[in-house]
Amino acid sequence: MSLANYMEFFIDPNRCIGCQSCVQACSECDTHKGHSMIHLEYANRSFSVQTFPVVCMHCQSPTCAEVCPADAIKKSEDGVVHTARKARCIACGNCVIACPFGVPELKPELEIMMKCDMCYDRTSVGKRPMCATVCPSQALFFGTREEIEKLRPRSRPVNQFQFGLHTITTKVKMMLPKDTQENHIDVTAALEDQPIDKSFSLEDLINNF
């Protein structure tokens, strides 16, 4: 059993409402019950309610696997990068440090690294991942290319991320506004950006602020 090649995972942080349904549902997944593999963070809560859900991006050349001294992280033919194999993982934490998206988590009490495997137990048998199924804003979406094009006419998917000189290509796609020119997201350049909502500021909208 494997993940059908026409099913894709899309993230649109613009839709995220920070409700943590994904985080809560992830820990209900049968292969890692009790442990959530999703990170959900505020960009900067002082200034905005903007949040970002982070699931494993499933890199084409997964850095986590490349730096693993025990060869515990495997990518299957369908492109899914799996969580550490229990028999091999030495819980060294190399992957945790190396992952450009900050996805893997070291579980010292279990002496293992755990990470999102796109709910392989579900997705390999034709179900949707837990997080994308429950997500009330559908910031996390799992479906076909035709579905996303029909449902999100204002956006388009991108799967290249620039870290300095290094380009990372991922299986999971990020939605960008359709009218943007770039075909990649420059992560390093955006590191210092503040999440100030460009469209309005309270000072501008309130009398005698």
Added chain:
Amino acid sequence: MATILGDPTKLVEQFGPNLAFNRGQQLATAIEPDCLVKTHCCFCGQQCGIQLKVKDNVVIGFEPREDFPFNHGMLCPKGVKRYLQGAHPDRLLTAYRRSNSPSGFESISYNEAIKIVAQEINRIQSQYGKDAFGVLSGASLTTEKAYLMGKFARTCLKTPYIDYNGRLCMVSAGAANKKAFGIDRAANPWSDIIGTEVVWISGANVAECAPITTNYVWQAREHGAKIIVVDPRITPIARTADIFIPIKPGRDIALFNGILHLMIEKDWLDHEFIKNNTVGFEEVAKHVKEWTPKKTAEITGVAEKIIYQAAEVWGKAKSSFLLHARGIEHHSHGVENVLGAIQIVLASGRIGRKNCGYATITGQGNGQGGREHGQKCDQLPGARDISNPEHREYIAKVWDVKPDEIPMAGVDAYELIRKIDRGEIKGLLSLCFNPKVSLPDSNFVTRALEKLEFYVVIDFFLNESAHHADIVLPGSLHEEDEGVVTQIEGRVIKINKAVEPPGEARQDWKIIQDIAKELGREKGFTFNSPKEIFEELKLASKGGVADYSGITYEKIEAQNGVFWPCPSPEHLGTLRLFETGSYNPVAKGAGPFYFPDGKARFNVSKYRPPMEDIDQEYPIILTTGRVVSQFLSGTQTRRIGPLVNQYPEPQVEIHKVLAEKLNIKDGELITVESRRGSCTLKAHVITTIRPDTIFIAYHWPGQKSANLLTIAAQDPISKIPEYKVCAVRIKKTQ
């Protein structure tokens, strides 16, 4: 005197709230459940479809229910973790009575408890009269239970004094909808949001309080809709709005009047619709003449330009969907706020068609069904009026009593508490209501509860009000019973039983019938199942506005819900109200609205400031609301570990500008004081709220309760309390 007897620490040790995390079979992987039960979430008015995984009579997890058309598998964190309320260490497994034991309660047999309850009801009613006993029930109950509670109070206890916690939730919208449309139900299904040109959201923190609705709003935007959000806080749904109006709490009527003023000035009106389908426009038009953008801006505390912008986007649209919630309803002028919202809908003519809609976002699980069938103080089943002789006669026939045996209207839930305080009501039965946490000015509520001679609480956990109880009866969780509820869209759906109640706990309707039997007034309370209650309820609703008579459990299952009214077996239900040419039993074909002439009513909405405006002594506005991980008074959600960890305790959201003025830093403890009480909480310094306003979530009891501060001012018509505005001051805690 129902003062708390036990040692608070012992009380918490024994009854919680303790936090449940998944354990045992709930944590085991690859376990094969005995069955998956298709049902719905137990929390908010959206009533998302969910499947519960059951093993050995315990709910061990959930599976998304993707076939239910409202949510297609989507769930908020409460829905995801709701199963942890089952097999909970705090679960009441027996009846309890007050005692001198360390916790203040001792376990007694169920039968003995029922005997005491009946004896005390008899004692109080024979000593002080029938009216000395009151009942408080709730809108999280199935419609069958809600119906039974109204019947029980009126025909078994023969008291007029029953009301419910929908009083704190949907009544302003309900009253205004009746005044304007003659019926109280969401006018449209949520699917009408997708494809509309403008979504106007007033006073609704959609992302946290009705999270699944978010996807409808975002999907509308994908297809070109403009989103207008009115809220004193930049909520997650407001963050990316096309137009955001950061209104000063309590000023919504002014805004709606100002918008209508501009619609009239620019002639953004549907004259045909106004002429053919409405009454009263001229008077309203005259009234809003004074609501110039300048005056509107002054009162609402927002920049004049956004009033123009909003009016233009709303005014020029060809289709629209207006949504509102407690943000405009929790006011001493909540009904008028809602009437203001309705007037800009009626003036646009955009109602009663696909993608032209209007709805309140009902808050509680059965907020809709729970307000239709007679647990409201002034109402009989089928949304009938208790003061209408014909309505009384019809229900009397169904109940097999004489019309004059049905008591006249009682009083709203807060007035019922005042009656207790004044010594007029001596005994109380409450089910699905935690007044000590949920009512405003909780110091007063506590004082009143302490005066009760006898208080019996039915609940599955010992809620904070139950600390005052003389007898506690172990009731049932949502997953332990079946019945119908009516969700946010007016869709009647079926709750299915997944497990049996544990220990001596039993279904609430059985408990009520046991009390009736012990009182020797069993007649009318011998139902063997919720289905039998539903059959009587159908008959009771027949011919009323909320007509369920054509609904069956089977039809609900087959159609994934039935939208009421559904007046006959062959009727499929009413997806959308007010469609041109539609028939209703009030207009009888004269028009689509529920008045004899078939026309909707414009109502003049006069602006009044909140009951307690800010002054020099109390210079800051307090507004209260929910967070996504907690629900209402928290009886359930404060016991679910992962939800508590998500937002462990209330904080004071305060703008950086105000914080700096008061020299308050993020994370510091501050004391918020009103004229009624004070509470000390952590400051959360942010820039996403008006600088003249602070926000506290209300789900917590005791010294962390926002309701120590809130005011018991009420709307004169709906009697909803003014949770959304009162005056406070802040002190740094030494």
